[in-house]
Amino acid sequence: MKLTVLGNWGACPQAGEATAGLLLCVEDRVFLIDCGSGVLAQSGKFCSVGDFEAVFLSHYHHDHCADIGCLQYGSKFAFIYGLRREPLLIYGHDQSPRFEDLTYGSFAFGYAVGPDTTVERDGLRVSFAQTAHEQYNLAMRFEYGNESLVYTGDMGPRSDIVDFCAGADLLVCECCFLESEADDSLGHMSTRDVGTLAQKAGVRRVMLTHFPHGAEGAIWENDPKRTRELRERMAGEVRRYYDGPVLISKIGESYQLTVES
Numbered sequence: 001m002k003l004t005v006l007g008n009w010g011a012c013p014q015a016g017e018a019t020a021g022l023l024l025c026v027e028d029r030v031f032l033i034d035c036g037s038g039v040l041a042q043s044g045k046f047c048s049v050g051d052f053e054a055v056f057l058s059h060y061h062h063d064h065c066a067d068i069g070c071l072q073y074g075s076k077f078a079f080i081y082g083l084r085r086e087p088l089l090i091y092g093h094d095q096s097p098r099f100e101d102l103t104y105g106s107f108a109f110g111y112a113v114g115p116d117t118t119v120e121r122d123g124l125r126v127s128f129a130q131t132a133h134e135q136y137n138l139a140m141r142f143e144y145g146n147e148s149l150v151y152t153g154d155m156g157p158r159s160d161i162v163d164f165c166a167g168a169d170l171l172v173c174e175c176c177f178l179e180s181e182a183d184d185s186l187g188h189m190s191t192r193d194v195g196t197l198a199q200k201a202g203v204r205r206v207m208l209t210h211f212p213h214g215a216e217g218a219i220w221e222n223d224p225k226r227t228r229e230l231r232e233r234m235a236g237e238v239r240r241y242y243d244g245p246v247l248i249s250k251i252g253e254s255y256q257l258t259v260e261s
């Protein structure tokens with residue numbers, strides 16, 4: 001499997017970028033994981049809108065699904081112009097009325113998933129776990145051959161997913177707060193929480209995503225230098241609690257799931 005980061009902002013994208021979105025390539029098949037604001041504009045750099053075999057949504061906050069409506073339109077014209085033959089499958093939980101919006105004519109079909117569900121698609125196995133967040137959210141585990149990827153979607157430190165993440169080749173974990181801002185009651189993770197989870201679960205690598213627009217009471221926009229410095233500081237804090245590699249997700253960069261041992 002190969003993972004490409006399409007978006008890594010929480011809440012809203014900054015100039016030319018995107019909120020939550022990951023492109024997962026399994027051999028020559030293309031899957032989308034979350035579909036936030038700006039994600040389709042990023043995905044167009046790597047594939048056609050007609051290429052997606054299926055989409056997996058963690059939850060229905062806008063920064064994770066804002067582009068779904070446009071993806072449905074894209075699926076429609078891809079269908080009409082012969083760029084795809086099958087309707088787009090959109091997997092998401094049905095614990096919200098928003099689930100009904102996933103189906104769009106005969107071009108896109110919503111398919112309910114949850115902690116008791118496993119999706120099997122030609123060797124790709126996807127399982128789900130609920131996390132603690134303001135809204136019902138599903139973390140996802142993707143397995144293909146010997147490779148494994150876990151993506152958290154959104155969650156706070158009270159989420160009980162250590163076993164779900166155990167031994168993953170890569171844990172893509174949301175990280176919204178510095179250690180100084182850590183609070184167990186929050187619906188998002190601090191650097192301390194991410195490092196603790198990664199260490200307990202024994203994952204081979206962790207990648208930080210869903211970044212904040214500022215920290216410790218300060219906020220800034222479209223300042224790449226301060227953004228980079230904050231993310232490097234966050235990664236450094238995660239390393240206090242986790243002794244494996246800590247990656248900072250970068251929009252447009254791709255990562256192989258296989259780790260040379």
Ligand SMILES: [Zn+2]
Pocket residue numbers: 059061133135154
């Ligand atoms: Zn959320």
